[in-house]
Amino acid sequence: MSQKYYLEAATPLGKKIHTTKSYWNYIVNRKHPEIKNQKHKAIETLTNPDTIKQSQVDEKVFLYYQKITDKYFCIVAKHLDVNGYIVTAYITKKLAKGKIIWQSQAKLSYSRQKRYNFFTNPV
Numbered sequence: 001m002s003q004k005y006y007l008e009a010a011t012p013l014g015k016k017i018h019t020t021k022s023y024w025n026y027i028v029n030r031k032h033p034e035i036k037n038q039k040h041k042a043i044e045t046l047t048n049p050d051t052i053k054q055s056q057v058d059e060k061v062f063l064y065y066q067k068i069t070d071k072y073f074c075i076v077a078k079h080l081d082v083n084g085y086i087v088t089a090y091i092t093k094k095l096a097k098g099k100i101i102w103q104s105q106a107k108l109s110y111s112r113q114k115r116y117n118f119f120t121n122p123v
Contacts, residue, residue: 007039007086009046011064012102017046017077019086032090038073041066042089045073052102053095061087063096 006021019027028036035042045066055061055076062084064075072095076087 007042009043011046011052011077012049013052013062013079015077015079015082015084017075017084017086023086027086027089031088034091035073035089038089041068041073042075042086045075045089046077048104049102050104050106051095051100053098054101055096056098062101063098065095 004020005018006024008016008018010016024039028038045064048066049064050067050072051065053063053065055063058078060079062077062079064077065072068091071091071093073089074092074096075089077084078087
């Protein structure tokens, strides 16, 4: 990790996303205190998301989701050329609308299994 950034992680899309300590503190102290002490979860969400969606409003903004119990940890990041930066982070009950850009293999396998079970054993 660069000494200049407090949080930096490589994503499955090949982007290196970062933020400074002062901006991370702004997010966790002012905007979304529910994610205080969750730096490790933010890094994990960027490096190993369940789903990545593209914003409907800004094509350079991507939402990285990782399931946590019945909710999702979400990192919103703006992509530049090979790098990007964190816009915000929060916990949510559902995924935002937008185009799915990437899904983990585990999530895809589970979706295929559910679809297979439905067609072979309809309720």
